[in-house]
């Protein structure tokens with residue numbers, strides 16, 4: 237009942253649709269700005285950007301053979317209380333299914349003790365009169381310890397074996413304060429995602445060890461009720477409400493992990509499911525992308541050059557294809573003197589830039605809190621006069637503001653959900669975004685990322701980079717030059733001549749030779765970071781700052797080492 241009431245409030249305060257009038261005004265303004273520019277093909281000479289240097293070798297890690305996988309055997313603790321390990325991870329090759337599997341080991345208890353555990357749980361459930369989400373962790377622990385002791389007294393088990401008592405307490409804490417059976421997985425720093433596809437299906441996790449990747453665990457939800465109530469609890473933890481009437485959840489846990497879930501309903505007939513993408517203290521870096529083979533040094537040097545020269549870039553791809561990760565990686569390249577303003581729905585970006593002002597939209601559940609959406613946030617943030625505007629993901633009317641700013645010559649970076657260029661144009665030009673097609677020509681680049689299947693494993697690749705070079709009035713679509721394309725058969729990147737670099741050369745007065753040398757320097761610098769194993773985003777930012785400030789000295793040193 238209480239939940240239903242809360243939900244009503246939520247619906248009432250959903251952001252108001254933009255008023256028609258305001259929209260018309262805006263459209264008028266855009267029409268003024270959207271005069272078609274001449275194609276840069278007519279004025280710019282494209283430049284060869286392929287870097288050949290005998291010192292730069294392949295940096296991608298090689299595929300792991302099955303024989304190598306068979307040797308995998310890892311054991312490490314996940315939950316330790318008072319120096320006692322209660323949950324640990326066991327990762328090993330399972331010869332029966334020819335896969336590496338992930339086993340969560342927890343203390344075993346007899347059937348009888350399990351019954352007692354259920355009784356204690358019910359006892360505590362009935363007595364609880366506080367919301368754990370609102371308590372500080374230490375207060376929650378004290379409160380729960382008190383109730384647990386009361387329960388033992390009540391069931392006349394006050395003098396039970398200390399070992400058994402600790403085990404029962406572990407399960408009570410895991411279930412009441414933690415996230416129940418997946419709590420050990422959440423505590424594993426090597427796990428990136430946790431996904432549950434439905435009842436009776438083992439939960440899969442994505443392990444950071446590049447040999448392992450996506451693996452099956454021994455954890456599952458055995459029936460609909462437990463999975464449904466778990467999904468509702470997840471929503472509660474995110475400060476949101478999920479119900480049959482509104483069965484989709486997109487939120488984040490207090491630690492910043494992102495949660496997507498669907499509650500069993502007419503739109504999810506196969507039952508509830510969820511994915512938790514854990515917040516990583518350490519974001520992936522340009523060096524990780526090179527090691528994983530997401531792109532090659534050539535491509536990255538080109539993108540770095542483009543960013544340094546204030547290019548506006550849209551990163552486009554499907555769900556979980558690595559858009560936000562690439563956005564973060566590219567943002568690291570922004571010059572330290574530039575002022576960056578970022579706006580996001582959930583705080584995902586992690587930069588170490590001296591002039592970075594992050595903003596996060598507010599979605600309110602309580603009546604008194606006003607919602608602030610990306611559109612409002614973006615308009616507000618422009619007052620801060622940023623050099624680079626970053627929008628976590630464009631979905632609605634904020635796209636107008638972003639593209640207007642780009643048209644006015646500001647630099648912008650953003651991600652969008654679209655798997656191909658035609659889908660992208662479609663997405664941008666139809667409601668709720670509804671951009672006039674010609675505004676798209678102000679973008680410099682669109683990078684397409686995808687999660688692709690490579691033999692037995694999934695990998696993420698930049699599959700294409702399109703330079704926007706004009707606008708075709710006949711088809712009403714932007715003209716593009718595909719400067720890079722991934723060849724799925726050879727897992728290589730094919731580079732073509734670049735109009736964007738030609739345009740930058742024209743603007744900055746740089747000669748073709750100078751640009752080629754510049755790109756080569758960048759490639760060597762990146763190669764040097766890979767070889768040196770510099771792979772922390774803060775360290776990388778420091779190194780990049782050095783490159784920007786003392787480029788000649790830095791390159792001299794690197795050339796001497798390579």
Ligand SMILES: Nc1ncnc2c1ncn2[C@@H]1O[C@H](COP(=O)(O)OP(=O)(O)OP(=O)(O)O)[C@@H](O)[C@H]1O
Nearest residue numbers: 428513528530554555556557558559560561562696
């Ligand atoms: N290049 C990459 N190589 C390996 N793993 C990656 C790569 N890029 C992203 N990942 C991992 O993939 C997951 C999804 O990444 P990310 O959040 O960037 O995707 P997304 O496309 O922004 O997703 P969404 O559609 O939810 O916005 C994360 O766990 C991230 O660590």
Ligand SMILES: [Mg+2]
Nearest residue numbers: 559560629651
């Ligand atoms: Mg994203």
